[in-house]
């Protein structure tokens with residue numbers, strides 16, 4: 001027996017339900033590994049990326065997006081928590097002897113979303129921990145799979161995405177972290193410098209049924225300004241392009257799966273990468289060549305700026321606030337740390353009138369455990385300030401980049417006093433001053449350090465102040481380094497201070 005009141009309640013309930021379902025919102029976050037900038041959308045005329053270019057046409061394209069750290073685990077932890085590496089504790093790489101982890105009490109996207117009844121999935125490269133901080137409901141990662149299968153075999157990735165999508169009955173967040181176009185010459189040399197031969201159908205390489213390999217001619221490669229123009233480097237990049245095109249075809253498959261599952265119309269699709277390419281001046285650097293990222297956001301409910309470009313400064317620290325905004329989750333004070341990023345969704349509607357005050361920040365500490373080289377940076381539309389905290393040490397080089405043909409060639413040419421065809425010398429690359437300030441408008445290649453120049457004093461002081469403020473808000477343990485010691489306990493509890501070392 002259903003009373004009138006109960007009937008009304010039922011009607012209301014079903015109304016509520018139907019509104020709820022009509023407003024179902026999902027997220028597909030696609031992240032490339034070490035690069036992914038090389039595509040038509042970003043004016044590369046050689047590499048073939050029709051799927052990424054089509055996604056970009058349906059998206060707002062970010063021309064000024066930057067990672068907060070150019071190193072894999074720190075960047076992924078920053079992406080998934082909205083906090084820079086010094087704030088979340090992931091100071092360097094997570095795997096092997098490096099063994100870095102985020103702090104145990106971090107609130108990560110998968111955790112927050114789980115608490116809000118959103119189903120979370122990860123396919124591909126996870127590379128963050130501890131497990132409790134990043135708890136995905138569905139997980140197919142390198143932790144219990146071959147990274148080649150979950151990160152580069154696009155047919156396998158497609159099948160996993162299909163499995164995830166076929167089972168979701170609630171809003172979802174699916175994070176697909178490709179391992180392409182990462183190097184693999186130091187771990188799987190049998191597949192080539194970038195694992196570009198893995199699954200290409202040649203003898204002993206296996207096959208990836210959905211992949212049509214595209215090959216590139218080294219002489220035709222478009223080298224970015226920060227690469228030495230040698231045949232070794234050209235061959236290296238040509239190999240990387242093959243895996244960019246594999247990634248591109250993988251993205252096409254994913255978007256098709258999303259469509260087949262009926263979720264094209266209710267899913268926010270974000271494409272980006274974790275950090276810069278593994279070439280000189282790229283990954284592990286805070287120069288633009290290390291931190292600039294591809295980014296586009298395709299929203300089914302924002303038609304205003306599809307295929308348009310934004311010049312607003314965006315950070316990968318903005319991804320967490322953006323996803324929370326999309327799901328209408330207000331974590332507010334329950335987030336145990338200040339989020340300094342912002343939601344990017346308003347940009348999908350309108351470009352800000354005044355971009356002159358915009359600023360993004362970066363924080364790098366290590367990469368491999370031996371590579372202690374903390375740096376902090378602030379970047380506005382026009383200027384970049386870098387603080388090299390450990391400036392007395394040479395800039396460290398990581399294992400896979402060291403063995404790369406490009407670096408070996410650079411090293412050999414330098415040793416034997418041959419021309420390097422590079423825009424820097426290795427000596428300049430290794431030895432950096434404590435402060436670097438660049439006028440990016442006049443000097444986009446960041447070659448002319450104006451930090452000590454009288455005419456830039458005001459800009460230098462302003463950026464230094466804003467960087468210091470950000471370090472404070474994000475509780476940076478390096479706040480006073482290297483010339484002072486930070487005291488914040490005991491007598492200094494109420495008024496923490498930088499106490500000078502007189503050096």
Ligand SMILES: *[C@@H]1O[C@H](CO)[C@@H](O)[C@H](O)[C@H]1NC(C)=O
Nearest residue numbers: 137138139140141143144145
């Ligand atoms: C990997 O672990 C997850 C649970 O964390 C499980 O769902 C998945 O089936 C495992 N995959 C393999 C290949 O064992």
Ligand SMILES: *[C@@H]1O[C@H](CO)[C@@H](O)[C@H](O)[C@H]1NC(C)=O
Nearest residue numbers: 137138139163164166167168
């Ligand atoms: C997905 O659903 C199928 C049945 O439809 C089931 O066999 C499979 O175990 C489910 N997979 C996951 C990861 O829940």
Ligand SMILES: *[C@@H]1O[C@H](CO)[C@@H](O)[C@H](O)[C@H]1NC(C)=O
Nearest residue numbers: 153155156199205206207208
């Ligand atoms: C890629 O995955 C597909 C589907 O699981 C499989 O048939 C194929 O053998 C895999 N390719 C390689 C190179 O492992």
Ligand SMILES: *[C@@H]1O[C@H](CO)[C@@H](O)[C@H](O)[C@H]1NC(C)=O
Nearest residue numbers: 259262263264265266300301
């Ligand atoms: C998606 O939405 C558009 C209008 O916004 C509509 O024309 C189209 O039919 C929808 N497609 C699906 C598959 O629901």
Ligand SMILES: *[C@@H]1O[C@H](CO)[C@@H](O)[C@H](O)[C@H]1NC(C)=O
Nearest residue numbers: 335336337338339473474475
């Ligand atoms: C967050 O930052 C504000 C200043 O922007 C500060 O007043 C507040 O104490 C900070 N909160 C935490 C938890 O650090």
Ligand SMILES: *[C@@H]1O[C@H](CO)[C@@H](O)[C@H](O)[C@H]1NC(C)=O
Nearest residue numbers: 232405406407408409410412
């Ligand atoms: C660099 O020199 C070493 C030792 O002479 C040699 O084995 C190697 O092939 C050279 N590498 C390149 C890229 O020229």
